[in-house]
Amino acid sequence: MSKGNQLTFLDNSQDALTPKHEPIPIAKKKPAKKRISPHKPVPPDAYSNHQLCLFQDFLANTNDERDQLGNAFDLWDSVPRFSITRKRQEEMRLPSGALPICTIDFKYRGNEFKILIRPARLKDPITGEEKEHYPGAREELVEHALRKIAVDDGFYDVDGFRSGCRFTLHRLRTHLADQGHTLRYDELTEALDILSLSNIDIQGETDDAEVCYTRMNYLSLLARVSKKDHSVNNSQDSKWLIQFHPLITNSISNLTYRQFNYRRLMKCRTQLSRWLISQLVLKYTQASLTNNFIMRYSTIKRDSALLEGYKRERDAIATLDASWDELKSLGVLTSYTKAEERGKRAKIVDVVYTIFPSPQFTAEQKASNRRLIDAKKSIEEGIRKIR
Template structure:
């Protein structure tokens, strides 16, 4: 078990109040949720966790750029709402309705239901928030931190996985990837992730999983963070992340490149291609319909198809600029009355760097499964 982890009692202690002015933002507390017992020492050295934290690369700098995509979990449109759309749905009392979205995964239709978190806002009025782009960045950063030894844990008997981190470490990780956030913004995102509930429904309508985005979060108060930004926190990941670690269905990908994209849609496409485009080759381009992206990402909900086309092609242009793709083309389109565009089929050509990343991910996944079979797991 890592050294200097706080006990449960230490995570909730409150330091003496210091004199001087304090903003309302500085008084926001990080709320503890769920089981806050620290993981056992064995959870930091399991075989599955070792495979999750071992990447196929040549140098430390290369490893620093890598993380894991997660089977099914990364396909959910669970962060697919903008702040503008959220503000439009929020009542004058600050509440939001339960959000429902439908998507297709492996040719089967699923539905998610998201119940927003209630957050103490800076104006002393409780407000509801859905997890959105900021929370997605924070969760991606936490998963990256979990890929480091003595940070991530996997408890197979209890079927739990998660990460030990500090606010300073999380803030540094986000800044390193081009997404600087204040302590207040990070605390707010952690509260939203630990307070928002997501239900995943199977194609037959039956419930598959019901829990919060971060089922458990042990943390210190905002006041203590000012005094000790290295104080340890413990967060448990969603059970689908745990399932992916257990079944070795995660995939290595260029996390640094994905985080370098400025738009949420470009990052979503990058993760989708990294996990699904396993035969990436310039001679085998990736073909996809605009309607598929609109449905599964939840990020192109425009009334006018032309607006969705523009946003999607802007995201593809960013992927080209950042060397994930080399080009894209339109193979065919479907039109309705008055020649109105209804759908477009695109062909995406991968960049040689992306092809190299996918080949490394394929070999790493094969090596991991071979090692597990040899161990008889």
């Protein structure tokens, strides 16, 4: 893990992902308080504070530009947490409906990481049959939508070290439909259940060779309040509240998120295309028309875990090529080149992709850099005022 994104992983308690360094203060330091239970009501000031305002404020020229922007989170969006497809899940499923704990290895900023995903066990409301589910592409889209909703109706609780948002199923469904992903209400409820019940262990080593470990659900809290009547409209308009994974809270706390074109990401037809966009946003921070970017097929296969199901290497490479073509059609790239590295008997060992960014993506990355600089200046100005 890079020194710019240091975290201390302690246990599965409320402070399991407290940063090694305290967030930059925006008010005078108060005496230490008792830990706040994640089940306690969110305090009113969690919906309006300086750190949250920085997270919700984008660098954009118009309201339309602002509406298409979202936030990418450095470590969390590098974890291949939605990489198990429905087809692969069915192949792994036991006759009892159970799924094994899935282990995936990947690298994050040069450091070895491993995740263990424990599936959610749900009961079919009609048949009563119990089956287990890993979070997949549908749950990924729902999480992205919730993160976008948090820009308008989110919270960041400084003392409780938690963040999240409130919404209704109707609002969530309408938002996803606007992005081209229409889901039924029962599908949304099932996705929220899977996100709140699935468990993910993240283990890795820091630059100091310290072992980091955390265990937490994808959504650390899911709550709903509704009227006593069980009408369909009441169900759609029930008030929901979720809390994000602590890695997202940590990123909000330490300003390690980046604005990006959320609307474009949601237009992607495949998970791999969405993963590629996220990695370019997080890693290709100095994008320019004179500064290309190199990514290897072997790196993408390892760190995305989305190309493991192919029996033939050339089929996986063709799928990756199609994703690069999609990013080109969406205005992320102007072009890309590929150079195949071959071994014995001309077998493809690796493929090196050289990426040439579009003027639009270059401008977006520069705006994201500027937003981060402005946010840090705002924090520093707050420190000077309280001194």
